[in-house]
Amino acid sequence: TPCPQWPYCRKRCSYCSFNTYVVPAVDEAAVRACLVREAHTLLRLSQVQRWVHGGVHGRCGALRCPPAAPHPLPYSVTSVFFGGGTPSLASPRTVAAVLEAVAEAAHLPAGAEVTLEANPSSTDTTHLAGFRAAGVNRLSIGVQSLDDTELRLLGREHTAAEAQRAVEAARGLFPGRTSIDLLFGLPGQSRDAWAQGLEAALELCDDHISLYQLTLERGTALAAQVRAGTLPLPPQDVLADMYQTARTVLVASGFRHYEVSNFARKGALSNHNLSYWRADQYIGVGPGAHGRFVPRGEGSCSREARVQTLEPVAWMREVQSQGHGTRSRVVLNPLEQLEELLTLGLRTDEGVTHKRWGHFSPQLSLQAVFGVPGEAQALQEQGWLLLDSGGLRCTWAGLAVLDSLLPDLLCQLQRH
């Protein structure tokens, strides 16, 4: 799954700590050429030659293939996810060029999911139609809130009305394949305000919603204001209530709560994002993109964690001179791979299945690690966790406190 990254934004949001750049003018042709070249190089390296299953998440692309296959097999790109930054600021031509590169270097099946992240302020119908023509078939819109005061607090460029129009336009072009992002737990937000916002979002949305509790990241304008005491964050209990309300309301409206922050109905899950949580392979393309894949093109059989150079100008220079801007590559040992699988897999409602665990750990079964007396059993007895024929997963209550369960589970895993 390739995840091409468009690192530019028109304006930095007050809560955002992503690797984004606000520049007066982007030399789009140059960035395009580099994205194309890097996608090419990395797909070759991963030997996803025929059918690459790629997702390009503003920051990376994912390949779906059996993670621990003993020898190179022809894989396909299953999804592509254009993330960022604000990839909807790029021209459809750039998106088309990257997709062509993917199809050229690997197999891109007709039905592969191709998602683009979009901001309501850069999504007029013509532009969106252009993306559709380029090959995009799923849209993820950063609505964040449907309240103008909250939007200003977040430093967003759009109003609630503009967000509304953008979502309607997107639904017209990508029916059943438009997702919206919402934030909760904003400074000063009450339980009621959130419930109302949720209500409004339900009326507007298509079949996929991502709900994120606001995380204060170091170095952001919002975090500074909260630390200085000028903005009050809602207390822990209120945040917990907001989350519970959202889960209950969405499930009642027919949504499947398939990941900590993601809800879908009518099967409209994000295949690309699922590939992260299932610890599939994915390739990060573009400044600061992350990837996890086995560089079989180099004869390696080890899964690597890769990060591309952060700063766009430096990244471009590297791509131009050596075909890619990989800044760091770290081989993940078997334990680290299992730790990631556990951490990510338990975020989903399917959890970590026996089959998937077996891909990473053919010798030591899930049952052998967690089915014996220890932390996992205690957590099962307390009602946070389940281990059965489906695999290991969180209960409804357990999912909300997953970060408190994981250290125990990692301790137990490390003992084996």
Add this chain to the structure above:
Amino acid sequence: MAVAGRTAACWARLRSCCPVAAPLCLPPWVPAACERRYSSRGKEKLDMSAYPAESIRNFSIIAHVDHGKSTLADRLLEITGTISKTDRNKQVLDKLQVERERGITVKAQSASLFYNHEGINYLLNLIDTPGHVDFSYEVSRSLSACQGVILVVDANEGIQAQTVANFYLAFEAQLSIIPVINKIDLKNADPERVEKQIEKLFDIPTNECIRISAKQGTNVEKVLQKVIEKIPPPQCNTADPLKALVFDSTFDHYRGVIANVALFGGEIAKGNKIMSAHTQKRYEVNEVGILTPNEQPTNKLYAGQVGYLIAGMKEVTEAQIGDTLFLYKQPVEPLPGFKSAKPMVFAGMYPVDQTEYNNLKSALERLTLNDSSVTVHRDSSLALGAGWRLGFLGLLHMEVFNQRLEQEYNMSVILTAPTVPYKAILSSAKLIKEYGKDEITIINPTQFPDKLSVSEYLEPTVLGTIITPHEYIGKIIALCQDCRGVQKDMVYIDENRVMLKYLFPLNEIVVDFYDALKSLSSGYASFDYEDAGYQAADLVKMDILLNGNPVEELATIIHNDKAYATGKLLCERLKESIPRQLFEIAIQAAIGKKIIARETLKAYRKNVLAKCYGGDITRKMKLLKRQAESKRLMRKIGNVEVPRDAFIRVLKRETDY
């Protein structure tokens, strides 16, 4: 330049008059990082016979903390050429990491200085002393090897509580006292006022004070001259049989025990057979020398001199502080020695993980080799496993010891709440029979006997000295009363400074009295205390429970009147220190079966990172692994996981000195 020139001249004279030493240059000061075992290798030895007793002066510098004792010591070392003059000489004698970090002296150090005055070469032995109240035992130990002291007082702060305490230590030991007013370069320096204080409190005429700036070197030379003029040489004779006082000892992994000695008679050299008056054990001397401040071997040491000896002692207990060494078959009347260190604070120490027991044991053994004032008894508890009960001179001493364990031996431990040594007069015949006596000392709250089998409980008391600007008196008196203090004295030492004397129960001041005093006086009040015996007290044992399970680290013996307030405070602080968990936690204080305070820590209801996709995961994994790692070090009480340092933080919120 003038100073440097004079030092050089002094060296030239020194060399010409002691030919044996001529080819030798004392090694320049080697930083503490350089291990001592190298310092004595391949060097020719000094001949110390050039320094008869009459040209020797043995002295200490005593001062309240931060009044500039270590800076003055640095200057004296520079002026006498013992160390080279650079900007880097800061706290040269404070070798321990913990001393440099905290800016305090914990372990006494010695240095021999050579100084020419009016054509005579003098050997000046400077014995550095710790500056904190906890370490006053080390001070008196150091003074036993001296005939005089330099009493340093800050020209701005004036006389402080430890100045008084240290003065009396020196005064009672009948030492000559040279008052020095330091930091006269400071803007707010008021040496005249300080001179008057000294006159009023210590009865020393104002004209005897030397005004100096140790930082800038002003008048420091004059201090050296006064040392020679005012401090008498040691009264002893090389012709007498050997009589050496062991006043300190350190342990070197390669050479065994290094004993610091002061010779009150005779001489000592390599190959001498010596005997300890205390253990009656025989040794052969391997090496003798002086400290400059690293070990510098010499051919011999003579009466009146101060130095070190190595004689195949394997354990520090063999070099008992205060012991007298003499030549085999030439026994002498042992020197009076001095009171052994008396622990004021006891705490249990346990390995976080019982598999670490043996490692911790050997770390403790090695650390106590260099700090014989810590008492160690094996102990064990149902909850904490096998461990020890340690006795310390005070809370700072306990913290410093713990910090050294961590820094020098990389050990993490569980420390229980500090307790003072209470006593109980038993009334139960059964218990009296069991203990074989009717009065017992309780250094572990778990051994607190029930009221029914006790006729009276006793608590240790101290006589505290507080010196403060008068505007804080109201608040300080309130604090003292709150600590069950009884006022014994109150004197104005000048127009706006007051000295208060209070009798306190030791347990009231042991933990955070000093911090409280400092904070309510904006740092201006100072405090010192001395042992004042026992008094009857209405004591109870208070337990802290987490979800009904007692926290052994926090069991305390406490005065009945204070139980409610302390119980409530401990519960509140615990609530802040224990992280929320997956279930609700009841935090309770109890006396016997009776709950006297309760706080509730609510369960986590949501704790999951909102956003976790491909890009974020490396950071997330690092964080999780750190959490998993720290889980292993958590203390589990029932189901409740408590960070290892939470209890100490609960007992004492501020740790800055």
